[in-house]
Amino acid sequence: MKKNLIVLSLIFLILILSGCWSKRELNDLALVAALGIDFIDGEYAISVQVIDPSQVSLKSANGQAPVVTYHAEGKTVFEAVRKILALSPRKLYFAHLQLVVVGEELADKGIRDSVDFLARDQEIRNDFTIIVSQQATAKDVLNVLTPIEKIPASRMLNSLKITQDAWGSTLEVDVEDLVTDLGVNDQYFVLSAIEVLGDKTLGIDQTNVERIETPVKLKFTGLAIFKEDKLLGYIDEYNSKSFSYLNDNIKSTIEIISCPSDGELTTEITQSKTKTKGIFKDGQPTININIDIVQNVAEVKCDIDLTDIKTIDWINNQTEKHIKKNTNQVLNIFQENYQADVLGFGEAIHRANPTEWRKIKDDWQTIYPEVEVNVKVNVYTRGLGTLQNSKLKE
Structure with a gap:
C-alpha cells in the first residue's frame, strides 16, 4: 500500500511539474x-x-x-x-x-x-x-x-x-x-x-x-x-556636470583652471561628496550645500612650482572658485529659466522643519525661484603625479 502511494505521488508530481509546456526556443x-x-x-x-x-x-x-x-x-x-x-x-x-x-x-x-x-x-x-x-x-x-x-x-x-x-x-x-x-x-x-x-x-x-x-x-x-x-x-x-556635483553624483571628472601667469592646469577629481541642508533663516527657507572634493594634479601647461605648499593652497582655492561659479550658474538656470526644483530643495526644507514647511508648501512653486542657496566648496589636493615639477620644462 505504501509503495502504491509513493508511485501515485510521483506520477502526480510529474504531471504538475512539467516545466516545458510554455517553452520558447x-x-x-x-x-x-x-x-x-x-x-x-x-x-x-x-x-x-x-x-x-x-x-x-x-x-x-x-x-x-x-x-x-x-x-x-x-x-x-x-x-x-x-x-x-x-x-x-x-x-x-x-x-x-x-x-x-x-x-x-x-x-x-x-x-x-x-x-x-x-x-x-x-x-x-x-x-x-x-x-x-x-x-x-x-x-x-x-x-x-x-x-x-x-x-x-x-x-x-x-x-x-x-x-x-x-x-x-x-x-x-x-x-x-x-x-x-x-x-x-x-x-x-x-x-x-x-x-x-x-x-x-x-x-x-x-x-x-x-x-x-x-x-x-x-x-x-x-x-x-x-x-x-x-x-x-x-x-x-x-551644466550637467555641475548638476552632478550638486546631486552628489560625481564619481570622477576633471577641472581646468588658469595659471597665475600664462597657461592652464588640469586636475582630476577623484572623490566628491555633497551634503544639502535646508533651514529657515529669519523666517525664510534657505538651502546650504557643502561639497567636499579630493583631487590630483593631472596636467600642467604653465610654469608653476608644485613643491611649494602655497602653490597647492592656490590650486585648491582656484578649483573651489571654479566649481562654485559653475554650480551657481546651473542653479540660476533651474531657478530663473525653468523654475524647476530638480534637486529636491523642497524636500530638504520639509525634512528640516515640517511645521514651517506646511505653511509654505502650497506656495513653493512661487517661492522656489527666490530661495537663497549657499554653496560651499572644499578642495583638497592629494597627488601631484609621478613628477612634482616638470623636468621637460627644466
Missing part, C-alpha cells in the same frame, strides 16, 4: 535590444532594434548589419508593438531590453502613458535605461550603426555609464526610478539626452562602420529636464 524569438517611442501625427511610432545572432557571432558573421530595426504606428504603444509582428519574421522578445529612447515630440507631449505600458508589461524587465533623443526622433537614433560595439543599444548604454563615471554629464535612470518620480505631483526629474551628429540618412548605411572616421555619430549632449511627465528643456554637458 531561441530560434523562434527576435531579441529586442532597444525600443524607440515617437509621437508623430497623433499616433505612437514604435521602433525596435532586433539583434541578428548570426552577425554578432564571430564564426558566422558575413558582413551584414548586426541588428535590424522594425517600425510600426498605432493609437497606443501596445498596438504599435503588436503591428510590428506583421514585419518581423519572429516573435518579439523584450526580456533582454537594455534601452528605451523617447522621441523629443513625445517628451513634449508627455511620457506617462508610455512609461505605464513599459512598467506594466510582464515580459519587460524593470532594469532598462530610459533616455531622450534631442533634435531627433527615437527612430533616427536607433537607425545609426555603431563601430566597435556591434549592437548600437549596448554602445549607447556603455557610453552613458562611462560618461557618468568619468565625466559626470550623464545620469543612468531606469524605469523603476522613473515610475517613482512620475507618481509624485509637481515632481521634477532629469533624463540623459542623446543627439545624432551628421546626416541622419547615412547612419543606417553599413559604410558608417567601415570607415576610420564614421560620418554619423551618437553623442550624449547633457540632460533633459522634466516637470511631471513633460519636457521643459535641456542643459548642456558642462
Whole structure:
C-alpha cells in the first residue's frame, strides 16, 4: 500500500511539474535590444532594434548589419508593438531590453502613458535605461550603426555609464526610478539626452562602420529636464556636470583652471561628496550645500612650482572658485529659466522643519525661484603625479 502511494505521488508530481509546456526556443524569438517611442501625427511610432545572432557571432558573421530595426504606428504603444509582428519574421522578445529612447515630440507631449505600458508589461524587465533623443526622433537614433560595439543599444548604454563615471554629464535612470518620480505631483526629474551628429540618412548605411572616421555619430549632449511627465528643456554637458556635483553624483571628472601667469592646469577629481541642508533663516527657507572634493594634479601647461605648499593652497582655492561659479550658474538656470526644483530643495526644507514647511508648501512653486542657496566648496589636493615639477620644462 505504501509503495502504491509513493508511485501515485510521483506520477502526480510529474504531471504538475512539467516545466516545458510554455517553452520558447531561441530560434523562434527576435531579441529586442532597444525600443524607440515617437509621437508623430497623433499616433505612437514604435521602433525596435532586433539583434541578428548570426552577425554578432564571430564564426558566422558575413558582413551584414548586426541588428535590424522594425517600425510600426498605432493609437497606443501596445498596438504599435503588436503591428510590428506583421514585419518581423519572429516573435518579439523584450526580456533582454537594455534601452528605451523617447522621441523629443513625445517628451513634449508627455511620457506617462508610455512609461505605464513599459512598467506594466510582464515580459519587460524593470532594469532598462530610459533616455531622450534631442533634435531627433527615437527612430533616427536607433537607425545609426555603431563601430566597435556591434549592437548600437549596448554602445549607447556603455557610453552613458562611462560618461557618468568619468565625466559626470550623464545620469543612468531606469524605469523603476522613473515610475517613482512620475507618481509624485509637481515632481521634477532629469533624463540623459542623446543627439545624432551628421546626416541622419547615412547612419543606417553599413559604410558608417567601415570607415576610420564614421560620418554619423551618437553623442550624449547633457540632460533633459522634466516637470511631471513633460519636457521643459535641456542643459548642456558642462551644466550637467555641475548638476552632478550638486546631486552628489560625481564619481570622477576633471577641472581646468588658469595659471597665475600664462597657461592652464588640469586636475582630476577623484572623490566628491555633497551634503544639502535646508533651514529657515529669519523666517525664510534657505538651502546650504557643502561639497567636499579630493583631487590630483593631472596636467600642467604653465610654469608653476608644485613643491611649494602655497602653490597647492592656490590650486585648491582656484578649483573651489571654479566649481562654485559653475554650480551657481546651473542653479540660476533651474531657478530663473525653468523654475524647476530638480534637486529636491523642497524636500530638504520639509525634512528640516515640517511645521514651517506646511505653511509654505502650497506656495513653493512661487517661492522656489527666490530661495537663497549657499554653496560651499572644499578642495583638497592629494597627488601631484609621478613628477612634482616638470623636468621637460627644466
